Amino acid sequence: MTNDQRKPVMAGNWKMNINHLESIAYMNKMAFSLIDADYARTEVVIFPPFTDIRSVQTVVDADHLSITYGAQDISAHDSGAYTGEISGSMLKKLHTKYALIGHSERRAYHNETDESVNAKVKAAIKHDLIPMIAVGETLDIRQGGNAVEHTLNQVQGALKDVRSNYVSELVIAYEPVWAIGTGEVATPQDAQDMSIAIRAKVAKLYSQDVADKVRILYGGSVKAGNIKAIMEQPDVDGALIGGAALDPDEFLRIIRWPDQP
Ligand code: PEP
Numbered sequence: 001m002t003n004d005q006r007k008p009v010m011a012g013n014w015k016m017n018i019n020h021l022e023s024i025a026y027m028n029k030m031a032f033s034l035i036d037a038d039y040a041r042t043e044v045v046i047f048p049p050f051t052d053i054r055s056v057q058t059v060v061d062a063d064h065l066s067i068t069y070g071a072q073d074i075s076a077h078d079s080g081a082y083t084g085e086i087s088g089s090m091l092k093k094l095h096t097k098y099a100l101i102g103h104s105e106r107r108a109y110h111n112e113t114d115e116s117v118n119a120k121v122k123a124a125i126k127h128d129l130i131p132m133i134a135v136g137e138t139l140d141i142r143q144g145g146n147a148v149e150h151t152l153n154q155v156q157g158a159l160k161d162v163r164s165n166y167v168s169e170l171v172i173a174y175e176p177v178w179a180i181g182t183g184e185v186a187t188p189q190d191a192q193d194m195s196i197a198i199r200a201k202v203a204k205l206y207s208q209d210v211a212d213k214v215r216i217l218y219g220g221s222v223k224a225g226n227i228k229a230i231m232e233q234p235d236v237d238g239a240l241i242g243g244a245a246l247d248p249d250e251f252l253r254i255i256r257w258p259d260q261p
Contacts, residue, residue, distance in 0.1 A: 114157025179220025
């Protein structure tokens with residue numbers, strides 16, 4: 001399977017930005033800007049804060065938009081005494097499609113480990129959400145020459161005991177930590193090389209058929225000015241975008257990556 005058969009994904013991670021009212025203005029802008037040709041070429045995904053999901057859903061449903069959305073995190077638990085957590089069933093009720101799991105900010109500030117990431121991946125699958133699993137190395141690890149080993153260990157840890165029919169549907173976002181929000185971008189070749197390594201790992205753990213179906217994104221200081229070269233890499237199937245996705249005009253330019261310089 002070539003990348004022509006994996007639909008590209010452009011996913012905007014709002015992090016802890018944009019409130020529920022602002023999210024309506026943002027989504028309206030997307031609604032009147034995106035045309036059928038955009039949706040046909042690229043899956044557009046928004047990861048709003050939990051408090052915005054209902055607002056995003058309302059615009060998507062009212063305008064019959066093809067935009068999909070996900071949660072920035074998910075509880076490993078189904079329900080109960082877990083103050084502050086949000087369950088997969090609550091997210092599913094809001095027609096959430098994806099759960100972003102293992103973002104480096106959650107690994108760094110909320111002590112998430114490969115074990116907790118794996119538990120969340122299973123919780124997402126249990127509730128019929130598609131995991132988008134973020135992996136990637138810190139600068140120290142890269143400089144020590146262990147970027148590939150570290151990232152592939154994160155992939156293996158996240159997928160422990162996950163059945164192959166679920167793996168072929170999920171999305172893996174390679175996000176070198178040193179490139180997130182720093183303005184430092186991995187070269188398109190770095191993104192391609194790590195995507196090849198991740199795909200080979202999935203093939204080894206499952207099968208070539210499963211590996212050919214998994215969509216692998218690059219994330220880290222993506223903007224309109226660098227997206228085209230990243231998307232020209234055959235194993236890179238899209239991008240996870242933080243800062244640049246906060247501006248709907250910039251996000252629209254990224255979604256229209258073939259038109260960019
Ligand atoms: C991210 O948060 O996943 C991300 C890639 O951020 P940025 O685009 O700002 O580097």
